[in-house]
Structures are given as structure tokens and as C-alpha cells.
Amino acid sequence: MTEIPRGTLQEQTFYELIGGEPTFRKLVHRFYQGVAEDPLLRPMYPEEDLGPAEERLTLFLIQYWGGPRTYSDNRGHPRLRMRHAPFPVNRAAHDAWLRHMRAAVDELDLQPELEKQLWDYLTYAAASMINTAE
Template identity: 80%
Template sequence: MGGVNEIPQGTLEQQTFFEAVGGEPTFRRLVRRFYEGVAEDPILRPMYPEEDLGPAEDRLRLFLMQYWGGPRTYSENRGHPRLRMRHAPFRVDQAAHDAWLLHMRAAIDELGLEPDLERQLWDYLVYAAASMVNTAG
């Protein structure tokens, strides 16, 4: 028999990271702020062929929301993320990596997340940025 203070198995709801940070509104703010930086960045802006950054903003927001436990809209619309393949046509070097993280850091800082959640998000984004590098220099 379990102790008096035991919580019966299956009675605690697991909250996803997506929910813990505030759901879609948080990811909208993050990605919107990120692309405000990209729009003015001489290294990153040329990597976005669309005149308007809106489609890229939508793709990144949907991807991040799905990755962190939100709706699966990204995969439903675009299939498997295949991030390296999708970035292969673009020259992603150390300068692009650094610029991407610079704008993402500014966007994260404006969210005001709890430190543990912020660290978890940042660590993933640092890893993701490094994995997109496909050109020396």
C-alpha cells in the first residue's frame, strides 16, 4: 500500500513546455521580434526570398510551437521539418549563425520567461543554430 502522501499514478497532468511558457502568444511574440531583427540584418535578410517575411515568420512559429509540444500544424502543412535540407540552398556560415543567435537572443530577452524555461529554450536554439551551419568561414 502507498503512503498517505502519495499521489495516485496518472492524476498529475504533465504540462508541455509550450503550455508552460504561455502557448501560442509567447511564440508569436518571440518569432515576431526575431524577424524584426532579421528584416534589418545585412547577412540574414538576403536568405529570405519572399518580399515579405510573413511566410518565413509563420513557418518558424509553427515549427517551434510543434517542437515544444503545441499543435502539429507545421507537420500537417509541410511534412517532416528536415531543417538541414531546407536550409541547404543557403550559405549558412559562422557569421550567419552568430547573427541568427543575436536576433533570437534579443527576442528571448523580451519574453521575460522563468530562468529554467529561458535556459531550456536558449540551449535548444544554440544547438539548432549550430546544426544549420553548412559553410566554413
């Protein structure tokens, strides 16, 4: 908690605690570097340039963790399962996604408790996207 004028307390968001937008941009950029080379995941991104997908994930994570609501302002409700429904996401895709995200998280060098909070969410989110049996 950080004390602010008038004797009130203001809690920092997770977004602020891990460094704000630059941290999320670094995370997602590193993640998509892995996706670009992944034979299982790359076909799930029909755009030739991964830049738009990178921007969408960045803005989503920023908003989710307490930053600006730019994602919803531009795209509406996240509806993650619905947006991923056209793509077969099985356990192998889940594992590949987490492998690239793990590499990206590791490069952030976060405090252990912050890293755990982020990783717990990412593993939950990845599991919730599975929509196809092996």
C-alpha cells in the same frame, strides 16, 4: 505537474509552461524584426514579405515544444538541414541569427529555468544549421 480529475497527474508541456502560441508568436515576430534589418540574414529570405517565413518558424517551434502539429500537417517532416541547404550558413550567419534570437528571447521575460531550456535548444539548432566554412 497539475492534478486533474480522477486522481491522475498530467504534465504540462514546455509550450504550455511558457504561455503557448502567443509567446511563440511574440518570440518569432521580434526575431524577424531583427532579421528584416540584417544585411547578412535578410538575403537568405527570398520572399519580399517575411511573413511566410515568420509563420513557418512559429508553427515549427510551437510543434517542437508540444503544441499543435500544424507545421507537420502543412509541410511534412521539418527536415531543417535540407530546407536550409540552398543557403550558405556560416559562423557569421549563425552568430547573427543568435543575436536576433537572443534579443527576442530576452523580451519574453521567462522564468530562468524555462529561458535556459529554450536558449539551449536555440543555440543547438543554430549550430546544426552551419553548412559552409568561413
